[in-house]
Amino acid sequence: MARIDRLPRNEDGIAAALAELKATFGERLQTGQAIRDQHAHTTTWVANQAPDAVAFPRTTEEVAAIVRSCAAHRVPVIPFGTGTSLEGHVNAPAGGICLSTRDMTDVIAVNEADLDCTIQPGITRKALNEHLRATGLFFPIDPGADASLGGMAATRASGTNAVRYGTMKDNVLGLTAVMADGRVIHTGGRARKSSAGYDLTRLLVGSEGTLGIITEITLRLQGIPEAMSSATCSFPTVAAACEAVIATIQMGVPVARIELLDALQVRAVNAYSKLTLPESPLLLLEFHGTEAGVAEQAETFGEIAADAGGTEFTWTTSPEERTKLWQARHDSYWASLALDPTRKGISTDVCVPISRLAECVTAAQARTQELGITAPVVGHVGDGNFHVLLLVDPESPEETAKADDFTGWLADLAISMGGTCTGEHGIGQGKRAYLRREHGDAVDDMVAIKRALDPDGILNPGKIL
Incomplete structure (x- = not known):
């Protein structure tokens, strides 16, 4: 198995957060060993590191409530889409709460004239394209696996169509995300270009759940050829x-x-x-x-x-x-x-x-x-x-x-x-050793961004940095 770290656990904090979340979410917070193992790493060679519980929110507000509880007790939060990633992105090396987007699969809006749509992160690319079929539009990014769109945004996925249609960074127009303190922010928008401020959309796309948890995505669409x-x-x-x-x-x-x-x-x-x-x-x-x-x-x-x-x-x-x-x-x-x-x-x-x-x-x-x-x-x-x-x-x-x-x-x-x-x-867990070889001192600036947005390190700890 790949060599990975196991980080210190906050046992008291985890117990307190579990009690709070169980009272709020009931059966939508699961602690059985089998379901916890299913929501940690299951493919390729990175060892499985299960969370302490798996939560199944349905809305941005419920995600924010989970994060606020975890932030108050300094407990890790690990977002989970469909589990098709390959570098240990969904492992819980310090325990904590896995936040599954299984029940966040709504297509919120389709704007046919503008060739865009807004979705929840748990919908898969195949399900979205099935929904879009009657409109004559499709979403072209195809990494092979039927991944969730939230996971694809978080890992800056690409795949077989990237040579013509680009990668996720080229096809995400805007995001709604829950930050480490439970605040909800909106980045980007439906306009095809903007010069307004820092490009937080592309900062979050590819951040692998370490800077914020994506709860809605506005995507660029294409006409079916x-x-x-x-x-x-x-x-x-x-x-x-x-x-x-x-x-x-x-x-x-x-x-x-x-x-x-x-x-x-x-x-x-x-x-x-x-x-x-x-x-x-x-x-x-x-x-x-x-x-x-x-x-x-x-x-x-x-x-x-x-x-x-x-x-x-x-x-x-x-x-x-x-x-x-x-x-x-x-x-x-x-x-x-x-x-x-x-x-x-x-x-x-x-x-x-x-x-x-x-x-x-x-x-x-x-x-x-x-x-x-x-x-x-x-x-x-x-x-x-x-x-x-x-x-x-x-x-x-x-x-x-x-x-x-x-x-x-x-x-x-x-x-x-x-x-x-x-x-x-x-990068996840599996390729952290190579990040500084590629980016050198720029990694220190990545660390600074992580500390500024997640000072307690609760968002998907042990990944990228």
Whole structure:
């Protein structure tokens, strides 16, 4: 398991806060061990650190009441969406109250003419898009997992569509948040631009619940494209596939998604999703636009791919075929685990300038082979972000040490290339060691902001800093 801290507990404060909240919330405050374990870290290799109770508020006012009680007794508050994060974001290293947004799933308003909506944080991206379907609008950020929108904002999520539509920081117009003392603030707004004051919206987006608890989000929406096409193309090497990506971006082809699967990942996907893709490095793409536009984009990419040595290029506008391909891509994590059911997956991600992508991916593959670790690679390569899933025995100190060595080595390599130690997973507990390597003395300013907004350190302690 990953090395994580257990912080000092405020036993008296926790007991007092539990008594107060139980009186207010009744059955909506749960203390059973099973539900507490479910609301701590459950994926990848970070050990589970359960809270003392799980609360289920329904409104901003109820969230504020919980935070005020916890603030009065100096008790940690840990926000929880759907639990799909990978770096221990929802753990409770000092105990405290998990604040679940399970019951905060309302769509508060949809403004079709302005292409925006306001939601509660517990609604998932799939549920929101189902709600929006009749309007002809959709929310494009797709991290793969059916995550809550609040969690996606808190971790500055991105995913497969980021190359065209940006990340959460580009698509959140405003927030309602409860601060560490229980005050409710509103940031941003529905206007598409503003020069009024500090940009608190983007300060809170990506803060992983350490500066405030998000209770409402105003999101930018997009029109559902008239047509979509998906394409696959195989390449002799990862470097050749990356060459095609770079050329595609530089030529301004407006791809909506462009994903890289290395040969091992393709083999895993074929076995798990019953596909027959050539088991060599593969690019999986999607184009959005008019019928003529998506055809032109696909044909242009086909020419670029051929120049880079691409083969087996096919594209389709069939919704059924497109859905099958992208579902297989979204199931790649589970497909990878099926390569060796005796081992557990440790997922890590980095992001580099696309000009360094081939070099970084190739080096990562060589390093895992040197360490003797099975490790498929998949990436949102249109913006230089890729993931390595290390399959290791969590009970083997030797294997977990190798995995720990690799994640640190890869983070350092990405930073040395002008990249980042995490493109979208976030810092949480798992990547705190690399934050100062990337940002240097700027981390001291992050600490100062944290202390100013949360002087008692009750908001998701032990994360990021």
